Amino acid sequence: MEKIFLKNDLGLDKYPFKGLRNALKGSPxxxxxxxxxxxxxxxxxxxFPAGIKWExxxxxxxxxKFVICNADEGEPGTFKDRFLMENLPxxxxxxxxxxxxxVKSNYGYIYIRGEYEKAIKIIKNKIKDLYKSNVLGxxxxxxxxxxxLKVIRGAGAYVCGDETSLINxxxxxxxxxxxxxxxxxxxxxxxxxxxxxxxxxxxxxxxIMKYDDNPYLKMGTEKSRGTKLVSISxxxxxxxxxxxxxxxxxxxxxxxxxxxxxxxxxxxxxIPGGVATEALGPDEIDVPYTYENLMELNSGIGSGGMIVVxxxxxxxEIIKNVSNFFKNETCGTCxxxxxANRNINALLNHNKLMSDLTSEQIEIITEIKETIGYASRCxxxxxxxxxxxxxLEKFNDGRVNS
Amino acid sequence: xxxxxxxxxxxxxxxxxxxxxxxxxHIKIPTLCYNQKLQPYGSCRICSVEVKDRRTLMPACVTxxxxxxxxxxxxxxxxxxxxxxxxLIIASHGITCNLNCLNCSRATSCEIRNVAAEIGxxxxxxxxxxxxxxxxxxxxxxxxxxxxxxxxxxxxxxKCSEVQGVDIxxxxxxxPETHVTTFLDKGMGNVDxxxxxxxxxxxxxxxxxxxxxxxxxxKAIEDEEKYVVVQTAPAVRVAIGEEFxxxxxxxxxxxxxxxxxxxxxxxVFDTNxxxxxxxxxxGTEFIGRVKNNGVLPLFTSCSPGWIKFLEHNYPEFIxxxxxxxxxxxxxxAIVKSYYAEKNNIDPKNIVVVSVMPCVAKKFERSxxxxxxxxxxxxxxxxxxxxxxxxxxxxxxVPPEMYDDPLGESSGAAVIFGAxxxxxxxxxxxxxxxxxxxxxxxxxxxxxxxxxxxxxAEITIGNKEIKVAVVNGxxxxxxxxxxxxxxxxxxxxxxxxxxxxxxIGGGGQPIPTNExxxxxxxxxxxxxxxxxxxxxxxxxxxxxxxxKEFLGEPNSEKAHHLLHTTYTARK
Numbered sequence: 001m002e003k004i005f006l007k008n009d010l011g012l013d014k015y016p017f018k019g020l021r022n023a024l025k026g027s028p029x030x031x032x033x034x035x036x037x038x039x040x041x042x043x044x045x046x047x048f049p050a051g052i053k054w055e056x057x058x059x060x061x062x063x064x065k066f067v068i069c070n071a072d073e074g075e076p077g078t079f080k081d082r083f084l085m086e087n088l089p090x091x092x093x094x095x096x097x098x099x100x101x102x103v104k105s106n107y108g109y110i111y112i113r114g115e116y117e118k119a120i121k122i123i124k125n126k127i128k129d130l131y132k133s134n135v136l137g138x139x140x141x142x143x144x145x146x147x148x149l150k151v152i153r154g155a156g157a158y159v160c161g162d163e164t165s166l167i168n169x170x171x172x173x174x175x176x177x178x179x180x181x182x183x184x185x186x187x188x189x190x191x192x193x194x195x196x197x198x199x200x201x202x203x204x205x206x207x208i209m210k211y212d213d214n215p216y217l218k219m220g221t222e223k224s225r226g227t228k229l230v231s232i233s234x235x236x237x238x239x240x241x242x243x244x245x246x247x248x249x250x251x252x253x254x255x256x257x258x259x260x261x262x263x264x265x266x267x268x269x270x271i272p273g274g275v276a277t278e279a280l281g282p283d284e285i286d287v288p289y290t291y292e293n294l295m296e297l298n299s300g301i302g303s304g305g306m307i308v309v310x311x312x313x314x315x316x317e318i319i320k321n322v323s324n325f326f327k328n329e330t331c332g333t334c335x336x337x338x339x340a341n342r343n344i345n346a347l348l349n350h351n352k353l354m355s356d357l358t359s360e361q362i363e364i365i366t367e368i369k370e371t372i373g374y375a376s377r378c379x380x381x382x383x384x385x386x387x388x389x390x391x392l393e394k395f396n397d398g399r400v401n402s
Numbered sequence: 403x404x405x406x407x408x409x410x411x412x413x414x415x416x417x418x419x420x421x422x423x424x425x426x427x428h429i430k431i432p433t434l435c436y437n438q439k440l441q442p443y444g445s446c447r448i449c450s451v452e453v454k455d456r457r458t459l460m461p462a463c464v465t466x467x468x469x470x471x472x473x474x475x476x477x478x479x480x481x482x483x484x485x486x487x488x489x490l491i492i493a494s495h496g497i498t499c500n501l502n503c504l505n506c507s508r509a510t511s512c513e514i515r516n517v518a519a520e521i522g523x524x525x526x527x528x529x530x531x532x533x534x535x536x537x538x539x540x541x542x543x544x545x546x547x548x549x550x551x552x553x554x555x556x557x558x559x560x561k562c563s564e565v566q567g568v569d570i571x572x573x574x575x576x577x578p579e580t581h582v583t584t585f586l587d588k589g590m591g592n593v594d595x596x597x598x599x600x601x602x603x604x605x606x607x608x609x610x611x612x613x614x615x616x617x618x619x620x621k622a623i624e625d626e627e628k629y630v631v632v633q634t635a636p637a638v639r640v641a642i643g644e645e646f647x648x649x650x651x652x653x654x655x656x657x658x659x660x661x662x663x664x665x666x667x668x669x670v671f672d673t674n675x676x677x678x679x680x681x682x683x684x685g686t687e688f689i690g691r692v693k694n695n696g697v698l699p700l701f702t703s704c705s706p707g708w709i710k711f712l713e714h715n716y717p718e719f720i721x722x723x724x725x726x727x728x729x730x731x732x733x734x735a736i737v738k739s740y741y742a743e744k745n746n747i748d749p750k751n752i753v754v755v756s757v758m759p760c761v762a763k764k765f766e767r768s769x770x771x772x773x774x775x776x777x778x779x780x781x782x783x784x785x786x787x788x789x790x791x792x793x794x795x796x797x798x799v800p801p802e803m804y805d806d807p808l809g810e811s812s813g814a815a816v817i818f819g820a821x822x823x824x825x826x827x828x829x830x831x832x833x834x835x836x837x838x839x840x841x842x843x844x845x846x847x848x849x850x851x852x853x854x855x856x857x858a859e860i861t862i863g864n865k866e867i868k869v870a871v872v873n874g875x876x877x878x879x880x881x882x883x884x885x886x887x888x889x890x891x892x893x894x895x896x897x898x899x900x901x902x903x904x905i906g907g908g909g910q911p912i913p914t915n916e917x918x919x920x921x922x923x924x925x926x927x928x929x930x931x932x933x934x935x936x937x938x939x940x941x942x943x944x945x946x947x948x949k950e951f952l953g954e955p956n957s958e959k960a961h962h963l964l965h966t967t968y969t970a971r972k
Contacts, residue, residue, distance in 0.1 A: 157576060174573065179444045179464045332554065332573075332580025334445045335434075339490035342578045343528055364527055371486040374459040374479070375447040382458065 004243045005215065005227040006084075006091075006200070006207055015090035017135060019209035023098045024143045031102035031209065032058050038208050038216035039225035044070055044161070044198030045274065045303045046379060047291050050205065057103035057185050057195040065105035066194040068170070069096045069202055071112040071119070072154050072161040075274035076325060078305030080229035081199035083241040085112070085119035088203065089126040093149065095202025097140065098209055100147045103195055107148055111166050114154045124151050158329035162378050163196040164188075165331065176331040177378035200229055200304075220246035224290035228304055232259045235268075235310035244289060251285040255308055268311035269395060273302020275322045276383035278390035279309075299390075315395050316354040319388045323348050326384040337381030340372040344385060354396050362392055403469040408476070420451055420462035420473055429475050432484065432517045434491075434606055435555040436463040439916070440564055443556050447487055448517060452477045459483060484521050491553055492518065493528040495607075501550055506608040511912045513606030514553070536581070541589030543765040544597035544613055552582055552609035558601035565901065567876035568711065570595045582609075594714040594971070596875060598707035598899040599761035599908015603915075612761045612909060615778040616788055622753040622778070623666040630753045631741075632667040633733045633808075634658060636674055636819030637759040637904035638782045640925040644911040644918070645786030646796045651921030653929060656801020658785075661794045662757075663802060672804045673756065674811030676733035677818045677827070679947070680704065681938035683964050684726045684824075685831045686955035688894055692865075697721045699870075699885070699892040702824050704728045706766035707899025707908075709968065711875050716882050717970035725965040727772060729818065730756050730763055733808070734775030735963040740951045741808060753777045757785045759819070759907035762899065771966045781909025810943040813933030820923045821873035821903030822849035822856060825896040829860055829869070830937045837863045844936055850927070852902050852919060855881060857892075869894045874901040 003010065023031045036051025057065065069092065073081040084092055096108050112120050127149055130136040138146045157175040159165045164178035167189050188194025197205075204226060208216055216226040224246035233239045237260030244254060251272060255262065269279040278299040287293045294300050309318060327345040330337045344365055351357050369385040376382045404413050407427050414423050419442075424431050434446035442464045450459035454472035459480060467473075474480060491514065495501075503509055539547035556573060559582060563569040570593045574583045584593045602610045622630050643652040662670045688700050703709060703724040712719055727735065733756070738749040755778045756763060767776040780788070789796055803809070814830055817823030826846045833841045848858035849869070854877035860867045870892050872881050878897050884890040900906045902919035905926065911918075935941055952960045 159576070175576070179442065179461075181466075328577045330577050332576045332578070334447055335491060335553070336447050336487055338554075338578065338580060339487075339494050342531065343490055343493060346529075346531060360527070367482070367486050368490070371483045371490075375450045375461075375483050375487060376458075377444060377447070377461075 004245055005219065006088075006203060006229060007243050008207070009091060010087060017090070017094055017141070019206040020094045020097055020135070021141060022212075023101055023209045024141060024145060028058055028102045028104055031098060034214060035102070035205055035208065038214050039220075039222075040201065040204055040208065040216060041224070041291065042198055043200035043204065043228065043304065045075065045276070047301065050197065050201050053185065053195060053197070054099065054102050057105075057193060060185065060193045062193050064107070064192045065103060066189045066192055067096060067100045067103065067105045067108040068163075068166065068189065068194060068196045069108065069110040069199055070161065070163065070166060070196050071110055071116070071199045072166060073113050073116070073199070073303075074158040074161045075276065075303040075305050076322070077231065077233050077271065077307040078274050078303040079231045079233075080241050080304055082116055082119050083229065083231070084199050084203050085116070085123055089122050090130075091203045091206050092123070092199055093126060093130060093136070095204070095206035096149060097136070097147055098206055099195065099197060099202055101145055105195070106146050109150050109152050109170060109189075111152045111154060111160075111170060114156050120151060120153055127151065157331070158325075159331040159378075159380055162380050164378070166196065167194060174331070176333040177380075179377070220248075221288075221290050221292070223292045228289070228301065230254060230289075230304045230306050232306045232308065234308040235262055235264045235313070236308045237261055237263045247288045247290045249289055250287055251280065251289055251306075254289060254306065255285070259308070262308060262310055265310040265312040268309045268313060268315065269391070270309065271305075271307040271387060273300045274305040275307075275325065275387045276380070277302045278386050279394065281394055315391055316348075316351075319391050320345075320348050323388055330381060330384070334377035334381060336372045337376045337384065340368045341384055344368060344388065348388075354392070357392070357396070362396075365389060365392065403467065405467050405470070406472045408474055414467060416467075418467060420453075420460065420465050420467055421449060423467050424451075424462060424473070424475055430520075431462045431475055432520045433463060434513060434517060434553070435557060437557055437560075437604065440557060440560040443560065446491075446553075446555055448484055448521075450480060450483055451475050452480050481521070485523060488518055488521050488523050489526060489528050492523070492526060493530055494553065495530065496532065496550060497530045506551070507611035508605075508608040508912070512608065539589045540613070541591030542595060542597065542613065543591065543768045544761040545590050545595070545599060545602065546611055546613055547590060548609050548611075549581055550609075551607045553607060554580055554582060555606060556582070557604040557606065558582060558610060561600050561604040565874060565876050566596070566598060566600055566899075567879040568594065568596055568598070571601065596707040596711045596714070596899060597762035597765045597908075598875065600900060602761065602908050603910070603912060612781050612784065613764055614784060615764070615780055616784050619755050619778050619780060619788070622755070627751055628753045629668050629747050629751050630666075630755060631669045631671060631737055632662050632755045632757060633671045633673045633676070633730070634662070634757045635730070635759055635904060636677065636816045636823075636926065637907060637910070637922065638757050638785070639929070640819065640905065640922040641759065641782050641910050642785060643797060645783065645789075648797060649921070650918035651923075651925040653925050654796060655929070656803070657796050657799045659804055660799045660802040661789050661796050664794050664799070665788060665792055667755070669805045669808075671733070671737070671808035672811050673729050673733055674815035674818070675808045675941070675943060676729040676736065677815035678812050678938035678941040678944045679732055679736070679964070680726055680729050680824075681814060681827050681831050682944065682948075682955045683732075683960060684724050685828050685835065685938075687724055687726065688828065689832060689836060690956065692893065698894075700724055700894050702896045704818065704824055705897060705899045705904075706760070706762040708875065708878060708897045710762070710765070710971070711878065711899065713969055713971040715879070715972075717972050719882065720968045720970060723968055725967070727775070727964055727966045728766065730758065730766065730779075731772045731775045731966070732964050734767075736947070737808065738775065739963055740947060744950075755780065757782065759904045759910045760900075761908045763909075771969070782911055783909060786911065807943040807946065810941060812935035812938050812941045813930035814936055814938045815941075816929045816933065817926055819904045820850070820926045821852065821898050822846075822871040822896065823903065823926070825849045825869055825871050825894070827938055828894070831939045833860075833862050834937065835939065841937075849896075852916065852923065854901070867894065868892045869896075871896045873898040873903050873906075875899050
């Protein structure tokens with residue numbers, strides 16, 4: 001198994017918390033500076049620079065602030081956070097504590113997807129142990145820093161992976177997005193400044209802090225620093241979680257070299273970053289795996305959930321399946337998202353074959369996509385039709401099985 | 403700060419929304435889920451506008467203006483997106499033969515239709531959603547919910563919780579199953595609903611309306627055996643015209659009386675008569691409580707929404723409630739006793755119909771404590787429908803007078819229709835009865851106006867009387883909490899469930915909002931000013947009623963007919 005960076009500490013007998021020790025030696029601002037310099041981008045899907053988020057949270061003066069680790073990992077085909085929590089729980093928690101130190105927060109939550117029973121158990125036990133060994137609690141590792149961490153179990157709503165919905169969920173409110181502004185960093189959980197980061201982002205931060213120099217500066221491209229965990233599933237011979245250095249490998253190589261190639265026929269298309277990103281055909285995958293390269297193709301790295309689909313699959317059934325998912329998982333608050341996904345679903349399900357869709361129907365779906373992209377309330381809604389329309393546009397070529 | 407809207411420069415202070423800035427620039431941005439009086443919700447996205455350098459469109463209702471912001475309220479992109487959202491909403495309505503605009507309660511006042519017209523919907527490309535039929539909630543005596551027509555804009559939910567503090571409506575489930583409902587889907591009749599009907603006024607569609615009594619009333623009118631008597635509440639006369647295109651607050655008393663005769667009612671009487679009667683009974687009760695160290699503060703009992711709210715949430719205050727029935731119920735009781743006796747009519751053959759600005763009155767007439775006083779209750783809106791069904795254009799009918807004797811009333815009675823009116827009427831009478839002097843200044847301006855909580859101190863003889871006037875149940879909650887904590891002390895409090903009082907009632911023409919309420923209020927006080935009698939105890943017919951039948955206020959007979967009891971519902 002490849003150990004490029006994040007996976008370095010796999011299989012250690014005793015986790016040394018070197019990143020945390022290093023962080024605590026300096027000031028919170030030193031930590032912020034290092035993360036900012038690293039160019040680490042949010043690994044949950046949006047790709048917002050973590051350091052800038054941390055810097056803003058650090059600059060807000062408030063006695064109570066919250067750190068939330070977003071472990072709701074609900075994007076279909078994405079399972080890299082589960083891998084981290086099950087195999088490197090200390091690193092995940094270490095990342096949360098480092099973030100808390102950097103933004104001067106003493107309270108944190110890790111919001112874990114409800115179905116992740118094993119991960120929940122592991123993290124809960126680990127938190128207990130770490131309180132005993134003084135990595136959590138009061139005067140962490142002999143310093144003046146105090147931090148408490150609690151696990152919250154999600155109840156199975158995709159939208160709760162959106163940070164404001166997640167905050168609502170912790171508060172016991174309906175899982176639906178909040179109107180921004182105010183940003184959670186200004187007014188989040190229970191009205192207090194709150195920073196929300198993805199599991200992988202925090203783990204990467206913990207790893208970065210391990211080193212005296214900044215390892216991220218030596219890895220990746222200017223806009224895509226470091227490494228990324230890719231969870232590959234679908235029609236490949238060796239599905240799993242792989243760590244890749246950004247910009248050093250193409251999507252084609254990821255599929256062929258790491259995941260053992262396409263099983264069950266030739267490559268039909270690949271969904272590079274979860275079902276909220278556009279599908280790429282065989283002629284589009286010979287590109288370096290970076291934020292910027294995929295953006296050029298109107299797609300994205302997203303959560304790193306790569307789904308490979310062979311040309312033997314019924315594409316239309318796949319988009320119907322994804323449409324069912326979005327229809328059921330929209331929180332139902334804003335009209336464009338609720339009604340658009342319902343109507344697209346109805347349009348698709350009215351037809352047996354993709355080629356049965358009339359040009360007028362495709363035009364309507366295209367217009368609905370535009371509307372949902374411009375007018376939905378949160379990022380989930382805005383991205384919900386990307387994949388479906390990309391398949392209709394790229395692969396509606398009268399294939400017999402679609 | 404300086405902003406540009408559609409290329410023109412404007413300067414506004416910070417902290418206003420794009421919607422507000424556009425409004426001040428005389429540009430109307432369409433909305434569905436927005437109401438200035440409610441917390442912004444940002445769900446319908448109809449108000450989306452283009453802002454330069456923003457990736458997405460911005461909802462105007464929640465986006466604050468920023469310095470140098472360039473806003474495009476009706477660009478091609480905006481128009482296209484709005485049209486698509488509107489098409490989706492129309493599709494979600496699931497229009498069928500049974501469910502369409504022709505047979506909708508809001509056929510003439512539907513916000514969706516208005517917004518669709520504003521946006522310029524000229525074709526519908528998306529088929530109506532095939533819905534499984536969602537059952538209609540008919541559990542309430544007052545309100546019907548038709549979930550199929552609901553677009554989940556959340557305005558009823560917000561009105562119920564934010565303005566009224568009742569909080570019986572909620573949003574349940576997610577995705578296409580998202581819907582408005584009550585606790586555990588129990589239905590509005592089985593939860594702590596006060597029947598105030600503010601949700602109906604807030605609904606942009608026909609998803610909420612009153613329980614109709616129109617058919618029963620037609621049947622009674624057409625029944626030769628029945629002697630059908632109608633009473634009209636104070637607030638109806640200043641609003642019914644709006645159903646016929648009149649400006650808000652236009653006074654149509656005489657036309658309404660004439661119209662009711664044309665409909666075929668045997669007698670057209672006035673709830674104002676029993677409002678005067680209420681003042682004598684309640685005023686006497688108040689004086690008695692003050693003199694005999696009874697339970698104070700005394701709470702008024704005219705508003706059935708308020709009564710049910712108190713019974714559910716503050717039953718410990720039941721002893722504070724006046725035992726007086728509301729004017730509607732007193733009227734029914736008097737018709738079926740005094741009037742029947744006087745005119746030799748068998749009370750069993752008398753049908754009492756009320757026209758009320760209120761949907762809670764439909765619940766009130768069904769209360770076991772007062773069953774039989776009133777047979778049917780029509781809202782102002784229902785009366786408008788009946789007039790239309792009978793081909794009566796209210797504004798063209800020559801005015802007529804109410805019938806005697808139960809049509810005679812004072813100006814003190816008509817002001818019952820506005821918040822503060824009951825208090826003012828009571829003070830006019832209490833002052834004169836207690837001091838024996840004539841009141842020089844009849845207008846108590848301290849208790850008038852649309853403010854939620856008003857207070858006044860009045861010297862009557864050598865006693866300082868502290869009064870308060872509260873409208874809107876959210877405000878009632880606040881005042882009751884203050885009384886509980888002993889932060890406030892009063893002798894007498896008027897409570898009305900609806901903002902603005904009865905003129906803002908849940909049965910009034912749509913739109914009922916602050917603007918229309920103010921217009922109606924002005925007219926109410928105009929009628930008072932023009933009245934021959936302005937004090938309840940001067941109403942000759944009421945005097946005669948006591949002389950011939952009741953004896954004196956709070957007599958045993960009066961107690962039997964005009965007073966009631968309450969039920970703790972916690």
